[in-house]
Amino acid sequence: METKINWLAIVIIVVATMLLGFLWYGLLFQEQWMAGNGFTMEGEKMFKNGVEVPMSATPMVFNTIAMVVYALAMNWFLGRMGVNTWMDGAKTGGVVGLIMFVGVATGHLFANNPFSLTLVDGLYSVVLFTLIGAILGGMTKS
Secondary structure (H helix, E strand, C coil), X not given: CCCCCCXXXXXXXXXXHHHHHHHHHHHHCHHHHHHHHCEEEECCEEEECCEEECXXXXXXXXXXXXHHHHHHHHHHHHHHHCCCCHHHHHHHHHHHHHHHHHHHHHHHHHHCCCHHXXXXXXXXXXXXXXXXXXXXXXXXXX
């Protein structure tokens, strides 16, 4: 079975997921995420456990690449499953997100991170993959 790639859907996913990340970690849950990771802000400078953290574009570049990889992997997965509606894509993406949530929760338990951080990061995975699945399912090429 050949899986077709809708490159417009991939581009839309990258833009939508970057916007989601900005909203999730920048506006909605920034305080919880920063506190859970030991970050503080003083003016324009960020500190982790009292040590200044240098600002770098590297995490954003890596995140963009990760979103492309996630979109392509989900495209393959949904294509193999024959998903061709936004609802079926969202459901399948939600299940993938729940699996990711379990991985995040496990890592956070071993790191002894606060449960609030587990919820922020874990639920982000659920919403992220649900969004990716919905976009791909709704824009499937037949």
